[in-house]
Amino acid sequence: MSKNQKIATVFGGTGFVGTQVVRELASRGIIVKIATRVPERAYFLKPCGAVGQIVPYACSYSDPKSIAAAVSGADYVVNCVGILYEKGKKRTFQKAHVDTPEVVAKACKKAGVKRVVHISALGIEDCGSKYAKSKLAGERALLKAFPAATILRPSVIFGEGDKFFNMFAGLAEILPMLPLIGGGKTKFQPVYVGDVADAVVTALEGSSVGYDDLQGQIYELGGPDVVSFKEIYEILFAQTGRTRMLINLPFCIAKIEAAFMSLLPNPPLTPDQVESLKSDVVVGAKANCLDDLGLRATSMDMILPTYLARYRPGGRFGDQRDQAA
Numbered sequence: 579m580s581k582n583q584k585i586a587t588v589f590g591g592t593g594f595v596g597t598q599v600v601r602e603l604a605s606r607g608i609i610v611k612i613a614t615r616v617p618e619r620a621y622f623l624k625p626c627g628a629v630g631q632i633v634p635y636a637c638s639y640s641d642p643k644s645i646a647a648a649v650s651g652a653d654y655v656v657n658c659v660g661i662l663y664e665k666g667k668k669r670t671f672q673k674a675h676v677d678t679p680e681v682v683a684k685a686c687k688k689a690g691v692k693r694v695v696h697i698s699a700l701g702i703e704d705c706g707s708k709y710a711k712s713k714l715a716g717e718r719a720l721l722k723a724f725p726a727a728t729i730l731r732p733s734v735i736f737g738e739g740d741k742f743f744n745m746f747a748g749l750a751e752i753l754p755m756l757p758l759i760g761g762g763k764t765k766f767q768p769v770y771v772g773d774v775a776d777a778v779v780t781a782l783e784g785s786s787v788g789y790d791d792l793q794g795q796i797y798e799l800g801g802p803d804v805v806s807f808k809e810i811y812e813i814l815f816a817q818t819g820r821t822r823m824l825i826n827l828p829f830c831i832a833k834i835e836a837a838f839m840s841l842l843p844n845p846p847l848t849p850d851q852v853e854s855l856k857s858d859v860v861v862g863a864k865a866n867c868l869d870d871l872g873l874r875a876t877s878m879d880m881i882l883p884t885y886l887a888r889y890r891p892g893g894r895f896g897d898q899r900d901q902a903a
């Protein structure tokens with residue numbers, strides 16, 4: 579380790595976004611401590627860096643001492659912890675989205691961490707879901723404890739391993755029809771996970787944007803295209819070569835169905851997520867965005883074929899096989 583080598587602690591570094599953030603930090607020669615509840619889950623990231631550069635670190639997100647130890651010695655801290663649904667008394671939005679960021683921010687302040695970036699979510703100010711309210715409360719708690727932090731609010735994120743596009747592409751493989759919740763009118767601005775990771779690193783390291791400009795700022799991250807839920811299905815059908823009938827499902831009916839799904843160990847849809855679908859998830863007209871970080875958003879056309887082709891009938895080479903037959 580050289581004297582100038584920076585150290586970053588990434589909370590939730592084993593997740594979809596966290597993994598990409600770890601890769602991006604490692605590619606810049608930064609030592610990455612992956613603070614995770616299960617260090618074994620972070621081992622697959624070790625080849626992203628030189629020997630000793632990627633350090634899985636056992637951390638209990640509910641224990642302030644454990645969090646303090648995780649940020650000790652770090653120049654940068656990134657919080658990628660988040661959940662989509664609650665389960666029992668342990669897995670709650672309050673703990674994951676409010677308490678953890680607050681404790682992380684307090685620990686960072688005490689440890690003299692230089693830069694903190696927190697991943698929040700887009701559209702949370704106008705949304706009535708419990709998820710959104712907890713994300714907003716978490717932002718406020720974090721900024722109160724560490725006012726110089728930078729908040730990133732992504733729209734729905736796409737990329738290899740995402741939950742959104744992969745889930746619907748998977749459902750289209752097994753179901754003859756798909757639900758068009760609330761008529762499919764909700765608008766999204768899908769953003770590429772690589773762009774989110776670039777935004778994190780820019781918010782940490784500065785580059786074209788000075789540190790002073792980044793402090794305490796909120797950036798809304800969206801891609802180049804604004805699309806409705808129905809249009810997302812159409813994009814998926816084009817990418818996977820599987821067209822399915824779309825059944826209009828009013829929000830109230832979708833909530834009842836989602837209530838039953840919530841009983842599953844890993845529910846694909848909850849009533850709270852149906853509530854989220856009542857609000858658009860697009861970048862505000864006056865918001866700071868990727869452009870303001872000096873970054874250009876990647877389009878879905880560039881990326882979706884690289885990981886959705888496997889859902890095509892016969893797989894990636896299915897069409898060629900049909901032609902040969």
Ligand SMILES: NC(=O)c1ccc[n+]([C@@H]2O[C@H](COP(=O)([O-])OP(=O)(O)OC[C@H]3O[C@@H](n4cnc5c(N)ncnc54)[C@H](OP(=O)(O)O)[C@@H]3O)[C@@H](O)[C@H]2O)c1
Nearest residue numbers: 590592593594595614615658659660669697699732734735
């Ligand atoms: N994916 C999207 O489309 C999207 C869109 C907008 C905003 N976001 C936000 O971006 C952040 C990262 O999302 P992601 O898609 O990467 O999520 P993810 O893949 O589910 O990973 C999130 C991380 O949260 C931690 N976690 C999971 N369950 C937990 C629990 N019960 N209690 C505490 N921590 C738990 C895990 O860390 P360990 O297992 O390593 O401890 C996991 O690595 C989240 O804050 C999310 O709200 C995501």
